[in-house]
Amino acid sequence: MAEEKLTTQAENYSEWYNQVVLRAEMADYSPVRGCMVIRPYGWALWENIQQSLDRRFKATGHVNAAFPLFIPMSFLEKEKEHVEGFAPELAVVTHGGGQKLEEPLVVRPTSETIIGYMYSQWIKSYRDLPVLINQWANVVRWEMRTRLFLRTLEFYWQEGHTAHATEEEARAETRRIMDLYANFAMVDAAVPVVPGRKSETEKFAGAVQSISMEAMMGDTKALQAGTSHFMGQNFAKAFDIKFLDQNNILQHAWTTSWGVSTRFVGAIIMTHGDDHGLVLPPKLAPIQVVIVPIARNDADRSIVMPVVEQVANELGLNFRIKVDDRSEVTPGFKFNDWELRGVPLRLEIGPKDIEKGVVTAARRDKPGREGKSTLTFDQLSAQVAELLTEIHASMYDKAEAFRDAHIFDPKDYDELKEVVQNGWAFSWWCGSKECEAKIKEDTKATTRCIPFQQPGGHGQCIYCGQPASEKAYFARAY
RNA sequence: CGGGGCGUGGCGCAGUCCGGCUAGCGCGCUUGCAUGGGGUGCAAGAGGUCGGAGGUUCAAAUCCUCUCGCCCCGACCA
Numbered sequence: 318m319a320e321e322k323l324t325t326q327a328e329n330y331s332e333w334y335n336q337v338v339l340r341a342e343m344a345d346y347s348p349v350r351g352c353m354v355i356r357p358y359g360w361a362l363w364e365n366i367q368q369s370l371d372r373r374f375k376a377t378g379h380v381n382a383a384f385p386l387f388i389p390m391s392f393l394e395k396e397k398e399h400v401e402g403f404a405p406e407l408a409v410v411t412h413g414g415g416q417k418l419e420e421p422l423v424v425r426p427t428s429e430t431i432i433g434y435m436y437s438q439w440i441k442s443y444r445d446l447p448v449l450i451n452q453w454a455n456v457v458r459w460e461m462r463t464r465l466f467l468r469t470l471e472f473y474w475q476e477g478h479t480a481h482a483t484e485e486e487a488r489a490e491t492r493r494i495m496d497l498y499a500n501f502a503m504v505d506a507a508v509p510v511v512p513g514r515k516s517e518t519e520k521f522a523g524a525v526q527s528i529s530m531e532a533m534m535g536d537t538k539a540l541q542a543g544t545s546h547f548m549g550q551n552f553a554k555a556f557d558i559k560f561l562d563q564n565n566i567l568q569h570a571w572t573t574s575w576g577v578s579t580r581f582v583g584a585i586i587m588t589h590g591d592d593h594g595l596v597l598p599p600k601l602a603p604i605q606v607v608i609v610p611i612a613r614n615d616a617d618r619s620i621v622m623p624v625v626e627q628v629a630n631e632l633g634l635n636f637r638i639k640v641d642d643r644s645e646v647t648p649g650f651k652f653n654d655w656e657l658r659g660v661p662l663r664l665e666i667g668p669k670d671i672e673k674g675v676v677t678a679a680r681r682d683k684p685g686r687e688g689k690s691t692l693t694f695d696q697l698s699a700q701v702a703e704l705l706t707e708i709h710a711s712m713y714d715k716a717e718a719f720r721d722a723h724i725f726d727p728k729d730y731d732e733l734k735e736v737v738q739n740g741w742a743f744s745w746w747c748g749s750k751e752c753e754a755k756i757k758e759d760t761k762a763t764t765r766c767i768p769f770q771q772p773g774g775h776g777q778c779i780y781c782g783q784p785a786s787e788k789a790y791f792a793r794a795y
Numbered sequence: 796c797g798g799g800g801c802g803u804g805g806c807g808c809a810g811u812c813c814g815g816c817u818a819g820c821g822c823g824c825u826u827g828c829a830u831g832g833g834g835u836g837c838a839a840g841a842g843g844u845c846g847g848a849g850g851u852u853c854a855a856a857u858c859c860u861c862u863c864g865c866c867c868c869g870a871c872c873a
Contacts, residue, residue, distance in 0.1 A: 322834095350865075456873090467873085614830090649834055652834080
């Protein structure tokens with residue numbers, strides 16, 4: 318650690334973000350522009366995110382598979398909106414084995430096309446449906462401007478691709494996945510999200526309808542934390558995914574796709590992080606409990622270490638733990654170090670604790686005295702479990718309170734322009750592209766989503782004053 | 796692609812405008828001793844040819860030309 322103090326969020330939020338990512342050793346810049354190296358600590362967090370999602374996918378009948386990294390260029394061209402959406406950001410392989418290729422290969426920016434092609438081979442009958450496949454993969458999009466985790470040329474994600482016999486079923490799948498995502502975000506990541514429909518402008522290239530969950534970051538900007546798309550029959554028609562139904566009639570299938578990426582790591586960092594660094598949600602944190610032994614000399618050490626070992630053995634059965642037995646740094650250094658890395662709970666065990674038969678605990682989510690408590694040896698596991706549960710709850714509550722305090726219901730357009738500088742506006746919108754575009758032009762705020770949860774009734778479009786039947790969130794976004 | 800900034804030991808920087816002895820400083824690193832309940836102290840060490848190429852000059856980190864790369868801001872985007 319070259320400098321000791323982090324830049325504070327108030328001083329410069331994006332600088333704070335970069336420093337936290339680098340100094341907590343989540344990720345590092347790579348020799349390739351726009352690409353990052355995800356370091357073991359960051360990858361461990363991602364692995365926990367993966368497991369958390371994967372469990373839910375499996376529980377809802379999905380299976381995993383792996384499709385090729387390379388996609389023939391012609392495949393992308395089969396769906397008009399899709400190719401138009403992605404063309405500017407494709408990485409294309411033109412040579413292989415020293416030879417110019419007959420047809421250039423695109424490094425997948427997303428896999429609807431190649432998976433759609435395979436589905437056309439596999440699906441012949443209504444009995445073959447639904448197909449519910451997910452893949453964990455890396456994809457490449459040649460972005461102009463990149464940020465660690467939030468936007469990199471290459472990123473990791475899961476992409477689910479499903480095919481169904483009916484429109485209703487495919488729409489239900491799209492929605493079911495969004496519910497699953499939102500459940501993951503709130504229950505495991507302690508990230509409050511707003512699920513809703515994307516506007517026509519903001520929807521996925523080639524989709525009939527996109528839905529997303531939006532989260533508010535610590536600077537009040539919005540981050541799309543997961544998307545689910547209803548493709549209608551667009552891709553089925555482009556790739557000839559057809560089946561014979563019960564009445565022996567040939568039909569196009571209805572498809573969906575949905576994804577959560579390593580960007581979610583950024584969402585966790587910016588939802589919970591503070592001026593001391595990361596604050597990781599207990600259910601996903603690579604290390605849930607760090608134990609710092611405190612010993613002034615060898616005599617202390619001989620008393621403290623056996624106790625630490627015993628505690629570590631016991632807690633290790635139920636929690637992801639780490640004993641920081643480094644002798645070259647002081648306890649104070651370790652406290653700051655693990656706070657930077659966002660470990661939810663720290664236990665201190667020193668001669669004084671042992672004398673009193675207690676363990677000192679410090680919560681990451683509550684700095685200073687407020688987060689300190691003493692635990693007892695005989696009930697340690699239960700007490701730690703309870704604390705981690707409380708930490709999760711208080712992290713969620715804090716994030717939700719922050720978000721709600723920064724959502725406004727502006728009374729007119731002038732007020733909207735003002736509130737989106739430091740929050741989200743929740744306003745009636747007539748649904749027209751023109752109003753949306755004007756608002757974006759004036760404020761840089763875009764429609765984030767039209768939430769499923771609506772107040773009901775009618776109002777007037779915040780921009781044009783025309784009758785509106787729905788409210789939308791407008792915000793500056795990552 | 797437009798605007799801005801920056802490339803000097805592992806990291807962060809000073810030195811560049813007004814060329815000049817063996818290129819400094821802080822952190823980190825190594826070793827030793829002490830220390831250890833909120834970012835330890837002292838001491839001794841190791842480590843750079845100044846992004847790259849060309850040029851000007853007795854002399855270039857410093858001036859000139861070209862070039863490569865990165866970061867930040869904007870338009871585009873998970």
